[in-house]
Amino acid sequence: MKIIVLGGFLGSGKTSVVIQLAKYIAGSNPENAAKVVILENEIGEVSVDDKLLKNTGYKVENLFSGCVCCTMSGELVFGLRKIIAEMNPEIIIMEATGVAYPDIIRKTIVQCVPEVDCGVVCVTDAKRWKRLLRPMEMLLKDQLDVADVILVNKVDMVDEGTLAEVEASIRTFNNSAQFFRVSAAGMIGYDVFDAMLGKAKRSESI
DSSP states (O other): OEEEEEEOOTTSSHHHHHHHHHHHHHTTOGGGGGGEEEEEEESSSOOHHHHHHHTTTOEEEEEESSOTTTTTHHHHHHHHHHHHHHHOOSEEEEEOOTTOOHHHHHHHHHHHOTTSEEEEEEEEETTTHHHHHTTTHHHHHHHHTTOSEEEEEOGGGSOHHHHHHHHHHHHTTOSSSEEEEOOTTSOOOHHHHHHHTTHHHHHHHO
């Protein structure tokens, strides 16, 4: 079983990526949606993203009121074990809150649910990167430095020069991840999803 922890700052486009990834996994057969469980972690009582995701027809589970990387690690483990036992999905996509630390989440999962394969994907915002960098540098660093795949999102909203500067800046935090330039408001390429699912890495190692 594969768990994808999807991190990234608030407004970076994580939910748009989740919806497209789930559709890619399910393919054209609606019955395949059962293979995918989307786990939402939102701080607060109402999740707009949750409503949006449920409208796509996928199974959505919620963890509210706190961040799973700190105050809710026990609830995360309990929730994951319950999902695995009752639903047995092939893929769990966990969309973390925008202030979460994916490394802590992955360590919790690996330590407590060792039978799963856990990868980290980080979504960055090309349009707002420069504005966010100084005030949020430590948070962005901690979100990026453990990522296996980094998506530079909203590339359609910046010029090529700005995009090159943004990507170069992001690479100072993590240059070993697989990088993809995307526009989640449009269509994301299948090669991106294959990398997120670990397929690209496996094929490269053969």
